[in-house]
Amino acid sequence: xxxxxxxxxxxxxxxxxxxxxxxxxxxxxxxxxxxxxxxxxxxxxxxxxxxxxxxxxxxxxxxxxxxxxxxxxxxxxxxxxxxxxxxxxxxxxxxxxxxxxxxxxxxxx
Numbered sequence: 001x002x003x004x005x006x007x008x009x010x011x012x013x014x015x016x017x018x019x020x021x022x023x024x025x026x027x028x029x030x031x032x033x034x035x036x037x038x039x040x041x042x043x044x045x046x047x048x049x050x051x052x053x054x055x056x057x058x059x060x061x062x063x064x065x066x067x068x069x070x071x072x073x074x075x076x077x078x079x080x081x082x083x084x085x086x087x088x089x090x091x092x093x094x095x096x097x098x099x100x101x102x103x104x105x106x107x108x109x
Contacts, residue, residue: 004062006030010082012066013053014043020072021045024054028061035065049077060086 012026026039038059043052064081068074 004088005085006060006062006087007064007083008086009056009059009061009064010084011053011055012041013051013080013082015049015051015077015079016043016046017049017075017077018043018045018070018072019047020070022068022070022074025067025069026056026059027065027067028059029063030061035063049075056081 009026009028012024014024016022022043022045024041024043025037026041027035028038029035038061039056041054043054066079066081068076
């Protein structure tokens with residue numbers, strides 16, 4: 001059984017220049033195991049270099065993917081996705097079900 005650290009995604013910040021509005025699609029692997037769209041964000045057009053931060057509203061997952069779509073040219077100078085590790089996830093409902101066993105603990109005698 002492979003346990004992965006679950007992360008909570010706070011926001012995405014992009015430094016960009018786009019002469020048309022762009023759509024950013026944010027995908028994660030939770031809930032379930034398949035990558036699926038969890039948020040679709042619209043970044044407005046700009047004729048100069050701009051930095052904009054949009055919230056992701058606490059989306060959770062172990063993996064993420066970002067897709068950017070626009071009808072015109074987009075210059076992407078940089079980006080940041082802020083995350084916070086929140087724990088360990090295991091799937092107790094799959095077949096065969098995963099089982100969690102704690103580590104042995106000394107009693108301090």
